[in-house]
Amino acid sequence: MKKIFSIPVILITVALFQGCSKPSEQAGKPSNRMPLEFTGEYFTSGGKPLYLISGEFHYFRVPRSDWRSRMQLLKQAGGNCIATYIPWLIHEPTEGRFTFTGADMRDLEGFLKTAAEEGLYVIARPGPYQYSELLYDGLPQWLTEKYPQLRAKNIEGNDFRRASLSYMHPLFLEKVEKWFDAVCPIIRKYTILNGGPIAMVQLDNEVMGIHVWNGSLDYNPETMGFGKEDGRYSSFLKNKYLTIDSVNNAYETSFKNFAAVTPLPVIPYTSVSDIRRIKDYADFYFDLHAGYLAKLAFMVRRHDIRVPLSHNSANPDMNGMLKETVEKLGNKKFLLGTDNYYTLDQTWRQNNPTPQYAARTLLSLEMLRVWGYPPMVCELPAGSLSSWPPVTATDARACYWMHMAYGMKGFNLYIFTGGINPPGLGTTTDLYDYGAPVGPAGEIRPHYAVIKEIGGFIRKNPWFIQAERINDCWIGLNYDYSRAYHYMFKRGNFLFNNAEAWNMMTTGALTTALCANMSPAFLNLDSNNWTDDISRPLIVVSSDCMSKKIQQTLIAFIKKGGNLMITPVIPYLDENFNPCTDLLEYLGNPVIRHLSQVAFPRINVQQVKNIMSADAFYAVNIPPDAMILGKDDVTQNTICYKYSIKNAGTVIFLGINWLHAQQEHINMLSYLLEELGMDQRIICDNPSVWTSLRVSGDKHILFLMNLMSSPMEATVDCKIEGKVFKTGIHKLNAMDVKYVLVK
Structure with a gap:
């Protein structure tokens, strides 16, 4: 029994439907416009911790006469930064003719001067893509219509749509470079290091979204170099396999050379060789677009722009697609954040920030944290492109504070203030309202007060900027699983595939832990810098496939005394689906099988009876000194056992694939983690x-x-x-x- 100490506690309980009083000062005011920098935990200005509160503010939509007053509204709410797209289609309406002066909607320099006078940081977003409900997603019409060869294509060779271009097409990169050559000198002139307000430059916008949302991955033949020995796709395969014989062995094919290798259509294959072939193309595609962002970074840096660069993952489900980008651009002068809307129209999963949305939010913020970034939401919903379902003040409040609770260290509200679309260039309505806190005519809406609450809280509690979340258990992150939905559509010949493992981690293990009011934090299994911390048990949701590196890292953790719960299978293949049994052998070579003999198993784990499962797996040939903790009553097969390894840690195998639904799931996980020494904090x-x-x-x-x-x-x-x-x-x-x- 846990002893309850009788200790005085100062409780300051704040109902967040009540506004904070007079939070007019900025939340962490920039230190005389010192450079904006960041550590792995938070942002800094002049070496001092800063909570970044930014609002999306479009100079090409908001009337010039309202720029200053609306910037002041942001400051009064605690804001210290604004972000703006710099739309290519506005500034190069005719090929080769750039204009940055004249009408309000093109006066970029006037806007930046006003922001500087108001003491606000600026995040410049020059694209080339902007989206933002602009025609052609912010690209010039002439680019997409005059050069149709630039369009992204599906595997049948058909265009997705007119505005979905192939990022790495040589001609597209040539046109982008000319655009950057025009806009980057202005950006450089107004960077913080030159006395201006620009503190960060975002590279493109939600990269790869224009492909995956509109068809599939891109298969533009000129971009990918299909049929060419020195093409990009051929070169990727050469680097991975070295010889064409190795490719044919992996794919069960008979290609004569690398130029002859073609990707497979993305359909639900079941053979390992076909899934491997699809996965290789997906990995190639992700790596290619890491190269694209690296090229944009080079174009920007070539103009002596020395402020940090950034990019925004389109949503939590796409974070893992940027793994190669993180590896290429690092986490010192490049910041990866994520966008995280809960609704934009009635087709979304929810109209409110639900618990399911909260679980995905925690996972997303943790993915950024373990990569070494201060968790930044680059587009936090301050409205929606649809007036129905609406974004209400109540929902926005719950959304923002939930993000604060789970570790968000900076955000950009999309959008802070509405305006009027440039004539003929909007795709929704002529009025770009977006349900923003400050409407197109400058009207103040109820959720403006919510932003004031956040700003007032940070102003009164600056220590919170450095606050870390206390955790009592770890969950292992395998980024390869997070993007498996691009290549694994059926279980096929696997016991349990990567996509299933990622889904179970989120909707099973993580959700049960949160419902049990555990405090899970995540570890990057691709790294080995955490294995010395054996103070908390580690949960790993595994598929049949796990890289040799990760398997060896888990073994090192156990050898140091770490305690591991692995579920619902133990891997026997590596990430390329080749045999790899390092972890299995270390755990005594148990044999894991699918419990398919009965239609309705009855699974008990100690005193937790009849646990609901989507799937079950049982173990045979378990180590003789292992302790059986759970069985299927019908077959008497072992579903769960504990194995304490001499001079090392303890491992629990749990062969249940579950979707959180019942109190029994909470009781099961609580019991097993207590067996592994978890000291629950809440x-x-x-x-x-x-x-x-x-x-x-x-x-x-x-x-x-x-x-x-x-x-x-x-x-x-x-x-x-x-x-x-x-x-x-x-x-x-x-x-x-x-x-x-x-x-």
């Missing part, structure tokens, strides 16, 4: 109220989140430095987030 009696405990020095803040459509109540205790603090009973409204300062 105890909450309501699985629908999620929590997050953050700490900076002697400051502790506990967030309570009800993202359901009905009011909730919960009793919550938290454990700090071995002492349990009773925070009492909390009542939360529907779509409500509160915080408790615990001292």
Whole structure:
């Protein structure tokens, strides 16, 4: 039984439907416009921690006469930065004729001067793509119509659409370079290092989105070099396989040379050789577009622009597609963030920031953190391109504070203020309203007050900028699994495939942990810099496939005394689907099989009975000194066992693939992690109220989140430095987030 210490607790419970009083100062004011920099944990200005609060503000939509007053509104809400697209189609309407002066919508320099006078940082977004509900996604009409060969194509050779171009087509890169040669001198002139406001330059926008949202990956033959021995695709395969015999062995084909190798149509194949071939093309595609962003970075740097560069992943599901970009551009002078909308129209998963959205948000922010970036949401929804379903103040409040609870260290509101579309260039309506906090005519809307709450909180609690989330267990991140939906569509000949493992990690292990009010944090399994920390148990949701490097890292962790729960299978292949049994052998060579003998298994893990599962796997030939923890009642097959390794750690195998749905899932995971020594930091009696405990020095803040459509109540205790603090009973409204300062 856990002892409850009777310790005075200062509880400052804030119902976030109440505004903070007079938060007129900026949240972490820039230090005399010192360069904006970042560590792996937070942003800095002049070496001092800064919480980046930015608002999207389009000079080509907002009337010049309103620029200053609306910038001041952002500052009054606590903002310290604005972001703007610099649309190519506006500034080069005719090929070869660039214009940056004249009408309001082209006066980029006037806008930047005003931002500088107001003391705001600027994130410049020159593209080449902008999207932003502009014609041709912000590209010039002449580019897409005059040069149709630039268009991205599906594997049948058909165009996706007129505005979806092939990023690495040589002619496209040539035109982009001319655009950058025109716009980058202006950007350089107004960078922070030259006395201007531009603190960061974003490369392109949501790269690869224009392909995957409109058909598939790109198969433009000129870009990919199909049929050419020195083509990009051929060169990728040469680098990976070295010889054409190795390719044919991997693909079960008989190609005569690398130039003859072609990608397969993306359909639900089941053979390992076909899936390997599709995966190779996907990996090539991701690497190619890392090269594209690196080329853009070179174009920018060639103009002596020395501020940090950035890019925005289109959504949490696409973060993993940028793994190669992170490897190429690093995390020192390049920042990767993510966009994270919860609705843009009625086809979205939800109209509100639901618990499912919250779980994906935590995962997304953690993916950025473990890559070494301060978690930045480059487009945090301040509205929606659709007026129905609307973004309400209540929903926005829950969304923003939930992001704060889960580790967001900076954000850009898309959009902060609406305006009028340039004549004939908008794709939605002539009025670019977007439901923004500040409307097209300058009207203040209810969710403007929510931004003030955030700004006021940071102003009053600057220590929060450096606050870290307390965790009591780890979840392993395998980035390869996160993008498996591009090449794995059926289980095929696998016991459990990569895409299934990623889905189970999110909707099973992570969601159960959050409902149990555990505090999971993530580890990058591709790295080995974490294996010395054996203070918390590690959950790894595995498929049949795991790289040799990751398998060896897990073995090193266990040898150091680390405790591991691996579920629902143990890998026996590497990331390229070749045999690799390092981890399996270290764990005593158990044989894992699919429980397919019965239609309705009845699985028990110790005292947790009849656990609902989507799939089950059982182990035979387990180590003789292993302790059986769970069986299927029908077949008596071993579903779960614990194996304590001499002079090393303990491993639990759990052969259940589950979608979180029942209290039994909470009881099961809680029991197993306690067996592995987890010291749970938060105890909450309501699985629908999620929590997050953050700490900076002697400051502790506990967030309570009800993202359901009905009011909730919960009793919550938290454990700090071995002492349990009773925070009492909390009542939360529907779509409500509160915080408790615990001292």
